[in-house]
Amino acid sequence: GDSVTQMEGPVTLSEEAFLTINCTYTATGYPSLFWYVQYPGEGLQLLLKATKADDKGSNKGFEATYRKETTSFHLEKGSVQVSDSAVYFCALRANFGNEKLTFGTGTRLTIIP
Amino acid sequence: DTEVTQTPKHLVMGMTNKKSLKCEQHMGHRAMYWYKQKAKKPPELMFVYSYEKLSINESVPSRFSPECPNSSLLNLHLHALQPEDSALYLCASSQGGQRYNEQFFGPGTRLTVL
Numbered sequence: 001g002d003s004v005t006q007m008e009g010p011v012t013l014s015e016e017a018f019l020t021i022n023c024t025y026t027a028t029g030y031p032s033l034f035w036y037v038q039y040p041g042e043g044l045q046l047l048l049k050a051t052k053a054d055d056k057g058s059n060k061g062f063e064a065t066y067r068k069e070t071t072s073f074h075l076e077k078g079s080v081q082v083s084d085s086a087v088y089f090c091a092l093r094a095n096f097g098n099e100k101l102t103f104g105t106g107t108r109l110t111i112i113p
Numbered sequence: 114d115t116e117v118t119q120t121p122k123h124l125v126m127g128m129t130n131k132k133s134l135k136c137e138q139h140m141g142h143r144a145m146y147w148y149k150q151k152a153k154k155p156p157e158l159m160f161v162y163s164y165e166k167l168s169i170n171e172s173v174p175s176r177f178s179p180e181c182p183n184s185s186l187l188n189l190h191l192h193a194l195q196p197e198d199s200a201l202y203l204c205a206s207s208q209g210g211q212r213y214n215e216q217f218f219g220p221g222t223r224l225t226v227l
Contacts (some may be wrong), residue, residue, distance in 0.1 A: 034215060043117075043218040044156065083182050089155055099144055099169060099209065101216060103155035 002027040002094050006104035013080055013111055021075040023064075023090035031094040033057075033066055033073040034101070038087045047075075047088070047097050082111045117219035120206050125225045128194060134222045136187040136204030144209030145187040147179060150201040162187060163209050181225060194226045 007022040025031065027041065032051045036044040048057030050066035056062050062077045075092060090104040117138045126132050136145065144163045148156035161169035162181040176198075177192040187204055201221045208214040 023158070043119075043220045044205075045218070046215045049215055056192075099161045099163060099207075100158055106153070106155050108153075 002031070002092060002102045003012065004090050004092055004102055004104035006088075006090050006107050009106070010108040010110060013109070015082055015111055015113050016079045019075070019077040019080045019084075019109070021088055021090075021109070023073045023075065023104060025071050025090075025092050027071075027092055027094045027102075029094060030068075031092040031098075033064070034076050034091045035062070035064055035073070036092070036103075037087045038089065038106075040086070044089065050108060080109075080111050082113055085109055085111045117206055117217050118203055119202075119219040119222050120221055122203055122220070123223050123225075125227065126191065126194065126197075127227050130194075131190070131192045133191065134189040134204075134224075136189075136219055137185055138206040138217070139185055140206060140217065141184075142164065142208055142217070143184065144204035144207045146205040146207075147189050148203040148205065148218075149183055150203055150221070160189075163186065176221075191224075196226050199224055199226045 003026045004026050034049045035047040037047045038044050048059045050057040053068035055066045064073050064075045087106045087108050089106045091101045120135045146161050147159040150156045158171050159173045160179045165181045176193050180188040201223050203221045204219040205216040207216045
């Protein structure tokens with residue numbers, strides 16, 4: 001079945017550091033890929049998405065590129081801020097008509113000033 | 114309006130109570146979802162409604178009963194819950210039908226079962 005594997009957390013970085021959160025997936029066909037962010041006490045917000053190979057999703061300084069050859073969708077940001085502290089979920093949606101999102105386990109990110 | 118709203122924000126109930134969670138969206142989305150999220154875990158899908166019909170039930174116990182009165186509203190009726198049902202309950206909506214359509218999540222209802 002479909003699955004998403006995220007790097008283990010928690011991740012702690014200093015402000016202005018470079019961020020990478022790894023995400024790899026297993027799915028048949030051509031899934032769509034998403035990064036969601038969850039701030040403390042809130043629901044999930046879509047951060048970015050990519051729908052086909054080599055697409056790059058970007059938002060708020062975050063980027064991720066859909067790499068079909070390595071089945072990866074790693075999240076990156078060049079300079080993190082304290083306000084980026086949250087839990088980040090990688091997710092996929094596979095095949096037309098399949099309404100299910102498959103989530104990774106989530107990576108808790110803490111940025112220290 | 115790109116928002117999914119959920120009420121109440123917090124709910125405390127006893128194991129013999131009956132309560133309902135409500136979700137509303139005005140984005141014209143045709144698919145709506147209920148998720149359960151335990152602490153430090155990803156959301157787990159419970160139910161999917163597509164065009165107001167229940168399309169997916171992830172083997173959820175019958176003490177959880179979903180209802181979709183119209184395309185904008187989604188309810189989750191709760192009865193005889195157990196303490197282990199305490200969690201954050203998230204509602205989401207999407208255009209539905211196209212694999213790349215993202216899901217928009219509400220802020221959730223934090224449920225505590227005593």
